[in-house]
Each structure stands twice: as structure tokens, then as C-alpha cells.
Amino acid sequence: MAASCVRTVGSFLGKCTKCSSSINTVATQVLLSRQVCVSSALCRKNLAAAGPEKFTLEYIQKQVEEYEIGKRHLANMMGEDSENFTQEDIDKSIAYLFPSSLFEKRARPLMKHPDEIFPKQRAVQWGADGRPFHFLFYTGKQSYYSLMHDLYGKILKIEKHQDRLRAKGLFSQDAQLISLGPSRWLTKEELELLLVETISTHDYDRFIKLMERMLAMPYSSTEEEFVQRYRRQLEAQSMKQMMPPLEKDENGVAFSTAEGRRKTSDSSVILRDCGSGHITINGQDYLQYFPVLQDREQLMFPLQFMGVLGRFNLECTVSGGGRSSQAGALRLAISRALLSFLSEGDGEAMRQAGLLTPDPRVRERKKPGQEGARRKFTWKKR
Amino acid sequence: MAVRALTRGFRYSRAATVASPCGGHHYVTAPSVKPPQPQADDVTEKILNQPLEKPDFFRVAELFSLKDLFDARVHLGHKKGCRHRLMEPYLYGCRLDHDIIDLDQTMEHLQLALNFTAHIAYRGGIILFVSRRRQFGHLVETTAKDCGEYAHTRYWQGGLLTNANIQYGPGVRLPDLIIFLSTLNNVFQQHVGIRDAAKMNIPTVGVVDSNCNPSLVTYPVPGNDDTPAAVELYCRLFKMTINRAKDRRKQMELLHGLSAPTSQTSRYALK
Numbered sequence: 001m002a003a004s005c006v007r008t009v010g011s012f013l014g015k016c017t018k019c020s021s022s023i024n025t026v027a028t029q030v031l032l033s034r035q036v037c038v039s040s041a042l043c044r045k046n047l048a049a050a051g052p053e054k055f056t057l058e059y060i061q062k063q064v065e066e067y068e069i070g071k072r073h074l075a076n077m078m079g080e081d082s083e084n085f086t087q088e089d090i091d092k093s094i095a096y097l098f099p100s101s102l103f104e105k106r107a108r109p110l111m112k113h114p115d116e117i118f119p120k121q122r123a124v125q126w127g128a129d130g131r132p133f134h135f136l137f138y139t140g141k142q143s144y145y146s147l148m149h150d151l152y153g154k155i156l157k158i159e160k161h162q163d164r165l166r167a168k169g170l171f172s173q174d175a176q177l178i179s180l181g182p183s184r185w186l187t188k189e190e191l192e193l194l195l196v197e198t199i200s201t202h203d204y205d206r207f208i209k210l211m212e213r214m215l216a217m218p219y220s221s222t223e224e225e226f227v228q229r230y231r232r233q234l235e236a237q238s239m240k241q242m243m244p245p246l247e248k249d250e251n252g253v254a255f256s257t258a259e260g261r262r263k264t265s266d267s268s269v270i271l272r273d274c275g276s277g278h279i280t281i282n283g284q285d286y287l288q289y290f291p292v293l294q295d296r297e298q299l300m301f302p303l304q305f306m307g308v309l310g311r312f313n314l315e316c317t318v319s320g321g322g323r324s325s326q327a328g329a330l331r332l333a334i335s336r337a338l339l340s341f342l343s344e345g346d347g348e349a350m351r352q353a354g355l356l357t358p359d360p361r362v363r364e365r366k367k368p369g370q371e372g373a374r375r376k377f378t379w380k381k382r
Numbered sequence: 383m384a385v386r387a388l389t390r391g392f393r394y395s396r397a398a399t400v401a402s403p404c405g406g407h408h409y410v411t412a413p414s415v416k417p418p419q420p421q422a423d424d425v426t427e428k429i430l431n432q433p434l435e436k437p438d439f440f441r442v443a444e445l446f447s448l449k450d451l452f453d454a455r456v457h458l459g460h461k462k463g464c465r466h467r468l469m470e471p472y473l474y475g476c477r478l479d480h481d482i483i484d485l486d487q488t489m490e491h492l493q494l495a496l497n498f499t500a501h502i503a504y505r506g507g508i509i510l511f512v513s514r515r516r517q518f519g520h521l522v523e524t525t526a527k528d529c530g531e532y533a534h535t536r537y538w539q540g541g542l543l544t545n546a547n548i549q550y551g552p553g554v555r556l557p558d559l560i561i562f563l564s565t566l567n568n569v570f571q572q573h574v575g576i577r578d579a580a581k582m583n584i585p586t587v588g589v590v591d592s593n594c595n596p597s598l599v600t601y602p603v604p605g606n607d608d609t610p611a612a613v614e615l616y617c618r619l620f621k622m623t624i625n626r627a628k629d630r631r632k633q634m635e636l637l638h639g640l641s642a643p644t645s646q647t648s649r650y651a652l653k
Contacts (some may be wrong), residue, residue: 130555
């Protein structure tokens with residue numbers, strides 16, 4: 001539906017009279033009554049072309065002031081000390097005053113410093129006289145190109161250093177290769193965050209290639225600090241196994257306790273280094289509790305894998321779930337308890353065998369419009 | 383340039399009110415505000431007009447000689463087959479299929495170009511160094527950084543000059559002079575910046591080799607743009623002229639008492 005805004009000629013002319021005073025006043029009074037229709041297409045702004053919303057520096061400063069004042073008010077409201085009111089206190093107070101049961105944590109009420117809420121933007125790039133601050137401003141991607149410029153400068157410096165050493169005769173091929181440790185290059189997104197500007201995949205690839213080229217040179221260890229700025233440390237690949245502690249009861253028998261879960265079953269196992277191979281589950285003998293061979297096999301597997309079948313006494317408790325899931329929970333608990341009696345190598349072998357991995361599979365919910373989780377209703381052609 | 387506009391603004395503010403309707407809004411300047419320092423106005427005019435009285439106020443002709451150009455291999459052009467028709471007036475001749483550029487003409491053109499650059503730098507204009515040769519990209523960028531000016535030796539995005547308000551933001555100031563250390567891009571076609579600068583009325587200084595088109599360049603300098611020695615010479619010359627012009631400007635301002643005299647006066651002696 002085309003909404004056309006109607007503007008009178010009078011309003012147009014009224015604005016123009018001041019600029020050109022030569023218009024005949026009589027003529028204007030005659031023309032004032034006529035209506036001119038202007039279509040809304042001319043008035044509509046292209047919202048997409050404006051790009052993401054830009055916040056001025058004054059606006060952000062105002063937000064910061066409001067945040068500080070609001071923080072003090074909140075502290076007074078909660079009866080806390082307004083001087084030492086930390087972000088954690090703010091979060092707790094907001095959660096108390098505005099309880100929300102929304103699942104999406106980001107949709108809940110939030111009170112944080114404006115620097116964390118508003119995305120980082122570039123300040124104005126030029127001074128009062130109009131001269132830009134950065135010497136590569138007119139390229140469009142000043143941070144990225146200045147980074148490439150510095151990197152190339154460092155390569156040239158290393159080459160000059162090598163030439164000087166060669167001239168003195170002290171150059172050696174295998175000297176001081178840079179050691180980076182377990183780390184990876186910054187991803188494209190992280191680099192964009194660092195530079196506060198968007199770069200294309202091609203640019204990112206060129207940057208990585210140039211870095212690799214620098215690292216391949218023999219004397220690049222001088223620039224290690226510069227390189228480390230663009231690398232992230234990798235987390236340890238294998239987490240240290242959480243071993244249950246080895247305790248000694250009053251008879252001097254070593255034992256350890258561990259827990260395990262599978263589907264909806266919870267189990268707890270006490271492994272005693274007695275030497276009899278006796279197993280009790282919920283007060284009952286295991287043959288009675290698990291009549292099926294498959295479940296008993298699940299129980300024995302960790303001990304049989306390690307070859308310690310007759311060594312330990314098991315005192316287990318298990319609840320919830322069905323027959324098979326209880327057996328699985330017990331198996332996990334036994335494997336965990338066994339860790340404290342074994343060496344590092346055996347523990348690694350158990351991890352490789354999959355004995356220490358909790359099984360993440362749970363029952364999938366039924367969806368509306370379907371018979372079950374996956375099964376659909378019978379399709380009828382007509 | 384900005385100072386010029388400022389002084390003009392001072393003058394015209396005494397005139398009758400000027401209203402400019404833009405998009406239906408009204409902007410009216412305040413009536414006759416007396417400028418606070420009438421002496422500053424005259425002094426600035428004097429500072430700006432003084433270099434225009436002499437033909438070579440900054441003595442750029444002293445910076446280089448014909449022998450320097452010859453030693454830097456500036457006279458070596460490309461082969462006869464690569465010759466551009468419009469470069470024929472600038473060539474001295476052709477020896478064994480290699481074009482030789484006339485160094486007498488180069489001397490004149492280089493002097494004009496350096497003089498113009500010095501005047502632009504003296505007036506605080508923005509100078510942009512452009513070159514698309516990968517060999518000399520780092521050198522050109524370092525030169526620009528040392529002068530305190532700007533460089534662009536990377537891929538030229540289409541709307542850098544012509545679409546500047548949208549690319550950089552509203553109110554950006556465009557370069558007042560563009561210096562091309564090589565007028566060709568990586569596919570041996572004329573650099574887009576020459577045409578764009580001509581569109582935006584920005585004067586250009588360009589080193590034109592025997593395979594380049596000198597028509598759109600305001601101050602062409604016929605010379606070799608491939609040899610490292612020649613490009614280093616050009617960079618050194620431009621850097622020296624710009625630094626000289628800026629130091630001269632500071633000296634003039636101190637001389638006429640515009641800015642507070644500091645102990646750094648002795649440091650700004652002509653290099």
C-alpha cells in the first residue's frame with residue numbers, strides 16, 4: 001500500500017523565501033493553496049546502506065556515567081557498600097531483583113559496563129586539521145597493512161643480521177630455531193578482533209604465509225616476542241585423570257571409592273585390596289542382582305582387562321535406571337576406582353580402551369507431530 | 383590549504399547573513415563576529431605568499447645534479463617495442479633497441495615537480511605516495527613514514543578517492559598531492575589513481591617510464607622506474623624536499639612570532 005506524503009507548496013516556498021527574497025509576495029500567496037503530492041519513495045531511507053549502528057564517543061561516555069550512577073543506586077538498594085561493589089555483586093543483585101526463568105542466558109536482564117556491551121568501534125581517524133593519524137590511512141585497511149609492513153621490516157632486519165654474521169664468518173645454519181611450544185596461530189576472527197577491522201580470507205592467508213616465512217629463517221628467535229603476540233597456547237590435550245585417593249581403613253587394607261553414571265543410573269563403588277574377588281551390590285550378591293551374563297561381563301571387564309580379577313573386593317551401591325544402564329554405571333565406577341591402584345601406563349591403556357569415558361547417550365525426547373523421537377506417523381497418500 | 387580556507391572564512395564572516403537551505407533545514411551564520419587576532423590573519427597571509435615571490439624558494443635545484451641522475455640509471459628506458467607514443471618527445475634516442483630518456487628534460491621536470499611538492503608541503507598539504515611495485519613497496523612506505531606523509535602501495539580499492547565519504551566516513555580530507563613512483567600497476571596498465579585524481583581535481587606528480595602514458599599526470603617526470611638505484615634516488619629527493627619545506631614553514635612561523643619560540647630553533651636550520 002503506497003502511502004504518499006502530501007506536502008504543500010507553501011512549506012517548500014516558506015523555506016525558500018529567505019534565500020531568494022526576489023520572489024513576488026503576491027504570487028506566493030496565490031500559490032500557497034495548491035497541494036503537491038510527493039511519493040514516499042523519495043522520503044524512505046535505505047536502512048541497509050547505513051551499515052551497523054554507530055555510536056558517538058559522547059553517547060558512550062554518557063552511558064558510562066549512567067552505569068556508574070546506576071551502580072551506586074543498586075548498591076544502596078541492596079544495602080551494600082557502594083564503594084566496593086564488584087561486577088559479581090551487580091550480577092547477583094540483578095538476578096535477585098529481576099528473576100527470570102528464560103532459557104537463553106543472553107536474553108536475561110543484564111547490567112554491565114558499556115565497554116562490554118557496545119562493540120568496539122574506531123575513533124575518528126583524523127585530527128582537527130583533517131590530517132589522518134596513521135600513515136597508511138588512505139589504503140582503507142590501515143591496521144592490517146601496517147602489520148604486514150612491520151612484519152616485512154622484521155624480515156629485512158633478520159636478513160641484514162644474517163648478512164653481517166656471514167661477513168664476519170659466524171653464520172651457522174642450525175642456530176637458534178625459534179621455539180613456540182604447543183601453540184596455534186590466531187584465527188581469522190581473533191585477528192579481526194585484534195586489528196578492529198575486517199580482513200578477507202586472502203589477506204589472512206598472506207599474513208600466515210609471511211609469518212611462516214619469517215619463522216623459517218635461521219635467526220628468527222630475535223623476533224620471538226613479536227611472533228608470540230599472534231599465537232595462542234593450546235590447552236593440554238589430555239586432562240590429568242581425576243584419580244580417586246587411595247585410603248587405608250582400620251585393618252590396614254587399601255581401598256578407594258569412585259562414582260559412575262549412565263543414562264539415569266548412579267553408582268558408587270568401594271574397591272578393597274583384599275585378594276578374595278568378592279562382589280556385593282546393594283547388599284546382594286552379584287549373581288543374584290545380575291542374573292544375566294551380559295551385565296556380569298560388563299562388571300568384570302575392567303578387572304579382566306587389567307588382569308586383576310581375583311585381587312579386589314567390590315562393595316557397590318546402584319540406583320535408578322534399568323538393568324543395562326546400572327551395569328554400565330558400575331563399570332565406569334569400577335574403572336575409576338581402579339586408577340588409584342594402577343600405574344600411569346595402565347591408566348592410559350584404560351583410557352584408550354574407553355573404560356574411563358562416560359557414555360553420553362540419553363533417551364531422546366518425543367517430538368510433537370511424530371510417533372516417537374524419530375518415528376513419524378504412517379504416511380497416507382490420500 | 384586548510385589555513386587558506388580558514389583565513390577566507392574570517393574575511394567573509396563580516397558580510398551579510400548567508401542562509402543555506404539543505405534538505406529543508408536552515409543554517410544561518412552569526413552576524414559579524416570580529417576575529418580575535420587580526421594580526422594572525424595578516425601574518426599567515428605573509429607566510430603563505432612569501433615563497434611565491436621567488437621561482438626556486440626552497441632551492442630544490444641544489445638537491446640533485448645530472449651526474450646523480452646518470453649514476454642512478456634514470457636515463458634507461460624500456461625496449462623500443464614497449465615505447466608509448468606520447469613518451470616520444472621525452473626520449474633522447476634509441477640505442478640497440480633500448481630507449482634513452484633525455485636527462486636535460488628530466489632535470490627540468492624533476493625540478494618543477496620537487497618545487498611543487500615543496501610548496502604543497504610548506505602549506506601543510508596531504509601528500510600520498512603511490513607505487514604498485516612489490517620490489518619497492520616497503521621502501522616507499524618507509525619514505526612516507528619518515529616524511530610524516532602517507533603511502534598507498536597496496537591493492538587500490540575502486541572508490542578510495544571517488545567514494546571517499548562512504549569508504550572512510552563523512553568529512554574526510556582527501557590528499558592534496560599524489561606522487562606516483564611508478565604509474566603502472568602489476569598488469570602493465572595505467573594505475574587507476576591517475577584517472578581518479580584527475581576526476582577529483584587532485585594534482586599528481588608521476589615518474590613516467592618509456593612505456594607509460596604521461597597525459598593525465600600534472601607534473602610528469604620522465605625517468606626509469608624499474609631500477610632500485612633510481613627509485614631510491616627519487617625517494618631520497620622527495621623526502622629531502624618535504625622535510626626541507628616543513629622545516630622552513632616552522633622557521634617562518636617562529637620568525638613571525640606565530641607560535642611560542644622554543645629552544646628547538648637551532649634544530650630547524652636548513653639541512
